[in-house]
Amino acid sequence: MPRDREPLSVGRVIGDVLDPFTRSISLRVNYNSREVNNGCELKPSHVVSQPRVDIGGDDLRTFYTLVMVDPDAPSPSNPNLREYLHWLVTDIPATTGASFGQEVVCYESPRPSAGIHRFVFVLFRQLGRQTVYAPGWRQNFKTRDFAELYNLGSPVAAVYFNCQRESGSGGRRR
């Protein structure tokens, strides 16, 4: 698939949040058996609780970090709080899930008030078991800077979904 047709690029996740990368580990995110596919839409009521996250890889001794951010906070036309950190889990062993990791920043339910927001999950490979410090606040988090700070390198996987307020009427005609 040519790079510019990639959903992550077209949806501007690559650009606004991440730099181009090569997917190498599988990442499956499920909210109550609703699987997250790039660009799908979920309602706030569907994503109240943290999802089930299953990652691939093969060596239980390799650890991964999961980041969940909203680059469209407070609204996509005026994203001055980009990115808003919703969840941060580290030390996830390969082939397991987020529940096996260390929750550094607890899951906050998406509650977009204006516009249609993207919510991005990013997976990084850690060099080893490491101590990650929670940022002082959730807003204006920079995934790129975070990765550099903790030597996480390029992402190994990413997926995103769209979400608008419960009674919103924007987006795809249903």
Added chain:
Amino acid sequence: MSTKKVSSDSPSKSPNTCSSPSTLSSPSPIPNQLVIGNSMEEVWNDINLASLHEQPGNYTGSNANANTNDHVLHGMTFQDLLATSSNKDTPTRVASKEPSSGGGNNLLKNSLGPSPATMLNLNYGKRPQENGDVSGGDRRHERMIKNRESAARSRARKQAYTTELELKVAMLGEENAKLRKQQERFLAAAPAQPPKKHTLYRTSTAPF
């Protein structure tokens, strides 16, 4: 000169079916009640003439004070314009200058000195201008840019979702085919194996 009586069954939506409105700069329809007794082309020609005569400095806020036909009704919304055009008083006031008949026509021609497009754009959905053209134009421009960006985001959203679904479909199709083949192989291989024995039997595990 033919006198075309244009019917007013659907005032805001029906397109004008007269001879080519070559001077029409925007597609916004002019309600047909105003064009009574004259051909459309004549009205439009007269509008152009009126705009040539109009002096930029003569802006008055209200229609009540207008006693010459060069005044542009800058402070009024287009809706007000249409409302007053059907008013019986106006034809007598503005009838003097222009030779052609029909009070409604005159009001239309003289008030629409600047092109109808600008009039609509300036006043559409807004209160009458307090601080002149410039900030209104800026706000409009900003709004337009924001709308463009929003439209671009919407297109990107749609395209990303569609591409993702196509990928998913392709992947699932492959997986399905693979699994079917596997299934075939298992079904074919199964009868060849001996049935499982449910009895206890001795095997040798110790070296002695």
